[in-house]
Amino acid sequence: MAALAAVGSAVFPAQRLQVVSNRRSTAPFFPSVQLRAVATTKRFQLLACSAKQDTIERVCEIVKNQLAVEEGKIVSGESKFVDLGADSLDTVEIVMGLEEAFGITVDESSAQEIKTVEDAANLIDDLVKQKGA
Incomplete structure (x- = not known):
């Protein structure tokens, strides 16, 4: 059934499919299978709001340098500044x-909303787009 879901996703890329088995089928090894399309926009929302990977990587490097993160520690988009040891002053310095x-210029209210590397990268991408428009 997973194969049917995979094929269905390729055929209907804008929809998520549910595979439903009818247990009343007479052949136990070949249950009748229905594909039920369920509209979803989550996939597109994630693509629309995600920062570019190169922006995330640059932000990671800046955060590593600013906080003097030890060499082996991984900093990713999901990394929270607090978990990396940043206090409020460190966060201000990171934003600067x-x-x-x-x-770019980040206003104070937007700067206070930044909690993770990805938050910063999303804000940067938005500000760069606004600046270019």
């Missing part, structure tokens, strides 16, 4: 470093 690196 990001402003300098990307040539």
Whole structure:
């Protein structure tokens, strides 16, 4: 049935499919199978709001340098500044470093909403788009 779901996803890329088995089938090894399409936009929402990978990587490097993160520690988009040891002053310094690196200006209310590397990268991508428009 997983194969049917995979094929269905290729055929109906904008929809998620549910595979439903009818247990009343007379042949136990070949149950009748129905594909039921369920509309979903979550896949597209994730693509629309996700920061570009290169932006995330640049933000990770800036955060690593600003916080002097030890060599083996992994910093990813999901990394929270607090978990990396940042206090409020460190966060302000990170934002200032990001402003300098990307040539943007982050207002105070937006800066206070940044909790993770990906939050920062999403904000940067938005500000860069606004600046270019």
